[in-house]
Amino acid sequence: MASTILVTGGTGTLGRHVVPLLRGAGCSVRVLSRRERPDEDGVVYVTGDLRENRGVAAAVAGCETVLHLAGGPKGDDEATAHLARAAAEAQVKHLVYISVIGADRVPLAWLRSKLAAERAVADSGVPWTTLRAAQFHDLALAMVEKMAKLPVVPSPGGLRLQPVDAREVAERLVELTLGAPAGLVPDLAGPRVYGLSELSRGYLRARGKRRPLMPVRIPGKAGRAYRAGANLTLEGATLGERTWEDFLSERVA
Numbered sequence: 001m002a003s004t005i006l007v008t009g010g011t012g013t014l015g016r017h018v019v020p021l022l023r024g025a026g027c028s029v030r031v032l033s034r035r036e037r038p039d040e041d042g043v044v045y046v047t048g049d050l051r052e053n054r055g056v057a058a059a060v061a062g063c064e065t066v067l068h069l070a071g072g073p074k075g076d077d078e079a080t081a082h083l084a085r086a087a088a089e090a091q092v093k094h095l096v097y098i099s100v101i102g103a104d105r106v107p108l109a110w111l112r113s114k115l116a117a118e119r120a121v122a123d124s125g126v127p128w129t130t131l132r133a134a135q136f137h138d139l140a141l142a143m144v145e146k147m148a149k150l151p152v153v154p155s156p157g158g159l160r161l162q163p164v165d166a167r168e169v170a171e172r173l174v175e176l177t178l179g180a181p182a183g184l185v186p187d188l189a190g191p192r193v194y195g196l197s198e199l200s201r202g203y204l205r206a207r208g209k210r211r212p213l214m215p216v217r218i219p220g221k222a223g224r225a226y227r228a229g230a231n232l233t234l235e236g237a238t239l240g241e242r243t244w245e246d247f248l249s250e251r252v253a
Helices: 015-024 056-060 076-089 109-122 137-148 166-178 196-207 220-227 244-251
Strands: 004-008 028-033 043-047 063-068 094-100 128-133 153-156 213-216
Touching (some): 004 015, 015 028, 028 056, 056 076, 063 076, 076 109, 094 166, 137 153, 137 196
Parallel strands (some): 063 094
């Protein structure tokens, strides 16, 4: 009988791609959710809350592998520390974590939290793998959709993104999850680097809209980091294949 894999964040943007791939590979999958859900399609749902450390030990019990996808705008470090301790106590054999490119370079509170979460995984005593990925196309779309509702679209100068398709991240994570613990693996980014204004123009074209773009400047240390490309990995990254234009043609046009 196949060993059980616990997936946190299994109902989110990434998890919705990961869980079917794991099931397709013949894995027994357990998903930790804050809300009660009926089991379906061979997936067992267990209820718990990582930040409150509620139900975590029970969710991890009996699992050989934990794939940690859950995340939010704050508290990732605390939630991950709870999960890592439970994994160590349950003698989990492989703890896999998805992080963000630039977690160690961009001075934002959210990214500092991601870096602390990485350290909690690495210091857990459980054999581990961490993948840093670029922003998903879905996140870039949410960003430009909100800005496009304004009469004038802000265009932060020097801000570049290398968005990656969530399905490609899911495929890579499943490969890593089913493999041996590998530590910090090469970053995963999309095939092209775009200025934020390029992403906005592409979205506006796909929607058949016209909006003027207004240059703005991101202030402070974070602005300097973004202008220096600290959120990018231009060399040594694994690159996906699906471009922003491919994504827009499917999701928007």
